Ligand SMILES: [Zn+2]
């Protein structure tokens with residue numbers, strides 16, 4: 001994105017140099033952290049509207065070339081927010097801190113470390129994941145350096161370089177490309193207001209709004225039962241606790257129990273982040289598209305060592321901007337879910 | 339993500355000056371701030387008090403003007419805290435932001451929204467959510483304090499940080 | 509109310525790196541070491557691209573044949589910068605030209621060391637003048653001067 005690498009015509013570099021789309025329509029979309037999911041949703045709109053038959057969607061980032069924290073600060077209000085803002089981690093630490101004070105510091109810290117161990121263990125089965133830490137333990141996470149209380153180093157995502165491309169096609173074209181596509185069942189977006197602190201936000205209200213909307217539309221009553229896998233956008237371990245609660249996987253304050261019961265482990269009823277999640281890889285402009293792509297990979301059965309068995313329905317999530325949420329639900333069967 | 343040795347990189351620094359029209363309500367806010375008053379804006383429809391003040395209530399999509407502005411307390415409640423303890427370039431200056439620093443979210447008495455700002459405390463054990471906090475003005479600081487200024491100027495540096503109030507100050 | 513109070517004056521000041529790649533490195537090295545301007549030739553359409561790119565944007569072919577183009581070229585268009593802003597590479601006045609180097613099939617934009625619009629015209633010939641101490645930057649071609 002522009003403010004991370006300090007460049008502006010990146011859509012031409014990716015579109016023409018890398019993809020050969022000379023004289024074809026190319027559009028750049030940048031909505032901060034949700035860039036990838038905004039791309040993913042616009043790809044869907046382009047096909048579903050009938051305007052295009054086939055679309056390639058590309059998200060990318062090279063955080064080595066700038067700095068995520070520095071770039072993120074420039075996205076916020078010059079007068080009120082830029083002077084004290086510490087990128088994304090400062091506010092995410094505040095949210096974790098509020099969460100901990102509500103639901104118990106000790107228990108939340110342990111649960112957060114469990115999230116890191118779960119996701120980074122999953123990443124060990126994904127050759128594309130940035131951080132490869134197959135032997136990670138909760139003790140290791142909980143003794144890592146304090147970055148921004150209560151966030152420790154390993155509660156945080158890395159800064160990554162990476163890209164993700166997804167091919168979208170209408171029904172006729174899809175048949176020519178693969179026998180086994182992932183079908184879009186629906187998308188959902190909730191954007192909040194300018195100032196991030198108008199609400200305390202620790203429980204990501206936009207995730208609740210967006211998920212209720214899409215569940216209702218698709219007739220999903222219990223996401224843990226009705227979804228087979230979820231790829232969520234967790235920039236910190238604490239975010240997975242709060243975001244999954246906001247998405248209705250359990251009641252508020254109860255994600256630690258879900259973890260204890262193994263529900264969101266690879267072998268559980270609703271595996272969360274089989275790819276290793278954002279905690280393992282975070283090329284920001286690609287990150288949310290990776291979530292959508294992983295949902296598609298799981299539905300198409302192309303997950304290899306990280307494949308969840310018998311996936312019929314998968315959800316992908318984007319998070320970013322002023323604490324926005326974007327969701328997609330994909331299915332194996334072209335017919336409506338219910 | 340591992341860099342290849344000898345990979346050719348160009349390094350440069352973007353240094354762009356910009357002007358940002360802050361809007362009528364913020365202009366009023368800073369005028370009043372100079373008189374040691376902290377002003378929010380109240381939605382004429384739902385009554386929600388916004389701090390910082392702004393021109394539109396997002397809930398009602400109703401315009402707020404300077405006539406909808408009202409004074410808030412300089413004291414409030416601590417809602418969340420952290421101590422930023424990692425290095426990064428501050429794009430406002432181009433230099434490293436000094437760290438560690440206390441960073442809090444609080445709600446001033448009378449406001450319905452929250453405020454994020456610096457706090458002068460850097461030991462995370464000293465904070466307690468729900469405790470009282472108070473806005474500090476630059477002219478109240480000891481003269482040798484780095485944020486001290488002899489008078490208020492009506493800009494963001496008038497309030498360099500928010501301090502935690504000790505129990506007896508409640 | 510003064511303008512000062514209505515407007516917040518800020519800066520965005522950020523250091524960046526850019527991985528320019530092997531083609532740009534070779535291009536800048538040839539300029540710095542040998543005073544040669546190099547392009548690459550497309551195997552399909554035979555166009556010579558300067559500055560070099562790995563992929564021909566029209567044919568989507570990988571280009572691997574390096575060819576030297578002339579240090580001289582023809583101005584196709586120009587403008588003279590007279591106003592000053594904070595972010596100029598040079599003290600105005602100076603000219604920018606669209607220049608077609610001899611043997612190239614695309615144009616480059618660069619500085620022309622002539623700020624009198626009367627002395628500039630489309631079709632005029634110019635020659636590259638190289639920076640004394642090369643730093644692997646495009647400004648190692650310091651400017652083009654009218655011949
Ligand atoms: Zn209202």
Ligand SMILES: [Zn+2]
Pocket residue numbers: 550551552553554555564565566567568569
């Ligand atoms: Zn060609």
